[in-house]
Amino acid sequence: MAETTTEQTQVTALPRTNVRYADASLLRTNFADTVVEISEALGEVTVVAKREGLIELMTYLRDEPSLRFNFLSDIGGVDLGEFATPRFAIAYQLYSLEHNHRLRVKVFVDEDDAHMPTMCGVWKTANWLEREIYDMFGVIFDDHPDLRRILMPADYEGYPLRKDFPIKGY
Amino acid sequence: MGLETKLGDVLPDVLTTRLDSLVNWARKSSIWPATFGLACCAIEMMAMTDARNDIARFGAEVFRASPRQADVMIVAGRVSIKMAPVLRRIYDQMPEPKWVISMGVCASAGGVFNNYAIVQGVDKVVPVDIFVPGCPPRPEGLIYAVMKLQEKIERDKVFKEEKAA
Numbered sequence: 001m002a003e004t005t006t007e008q009t010q011v012t013a014l015p016r017t018n019v020r021y022a023d024a025s026l027l028r029t030n031f032a033d034t035v036v037e038i039s040e041a042l043g044e045v046t047v048v049a050k051r052e053g054l055i056e057l058m059t060y061l062r063d064e065p066s067l068r069f070n071f072l073s074d075i076g077g078v079d080l081g082e083f084a085t086p087r088f089a090i091a092y093q094l095y096s097l098e099h100n101h102r103l104r105v106k107v108f109v110d111e112d113d114a115h116m117p118t119m120c121g122v123w124k125t126a127n128w129l130e131r132e133i134y135d136m137f138g139v140i141f142d143d144h145p146d147l148r149r150i151l152m153p154a155d156y157e158g159y160p161l162r163k164d165f166p167i168k169g170y
Numbered sequence: 171m172g173l174e175t176k177l178g179d180v181l182p183d184v185l186t187t188r189l190d191s192l193v194n195w196a197r198k199s200s201i202w203p204a205t206f207g208l209a210c211c212a213i214e215m216m217a218m219t220d221a222r223n224d225i226a227r228f229g230a231e232v233f234r235a236s237p238r239q240a241d242v243m244i245v246a247g248r249v250s251i252k253m254a255p256v257l258r259r260i261y262d263q264m265p266e267p268k269w270v271i272s273m274g275v276c277a278s279a280g281g282v283f284n285n286y287a288i289v290q291g292v293d294k295v296v297p298v299d300i301f302v303p304g305c306p307p308r309p310e311g312l313i314y315a316v317m318k319l320q321e322k323i324e325r326d327k328v329f330k331e332e333k334a335a
Contacts, residue, residue: 151252152251152252156251160287165286166286167284167286169286170286
């Protein structure tokens, strides 16, 4: 899938042939105040969104007939370092079983205000995925039905996947 | 333990050593393990029970699902700190005499996982008799560990308390 010119090698799309990313330009018109930017790189489309209005955006992504993202593949947490503002990024990896296309929605979260709205009302599978983010990073999901640790013991102190957490623990 | 030592105080040594050999032979010839396969080492523990490396010929005839019917606990695999209280509870449920074989480097010393989540050696949680290195140890290595445990049981003094030298 790589296009080669005589001067340089430029990869324009991923070599995996069955991975397609959706066209998210509908969001620019409908959710102009929630969406910060829509970018594309290596064939993957990423939507950076704000926390406010996120549930409406996700419900639209799930229900809109041309998008139909009914499968939440994963929620990934990123710690950008203790001196970065914003500190955390939450990435929702969405997949549509009907249209076989994907989308990534990223939300940046400050350390001082590490709260996010829960996606459990939109996709049931967000329950355990958000529990893992809470366990490893300490981001609290508001209105989550059962927010408690999932990998570490219940009385564990500290958030292991933060960059300032020692690898051997305390 | 109380009745045997009282008998040992009364009976002459020549008799208690004979009884010791008899009891130890019975114990070492039928060490029934409790299933505690946690991770990849469990596969090699299963391989130890197959027809090629038959552990049943050494007396470990059945793996008892209930710890109350087991003699030895083979900790096969990495133990996370969330699993450690469960491990201790299963060990406490085993009746005396009981032994522990720590199988693999993860159970013996944390293995490759020197991090916040894995107990760096199950001897921090339960007393261990035999450590088996390997990732995973070959079934023959685990059989060798069971044989070493049998030698350890042979040296056990049941009817006399060990006097400190």
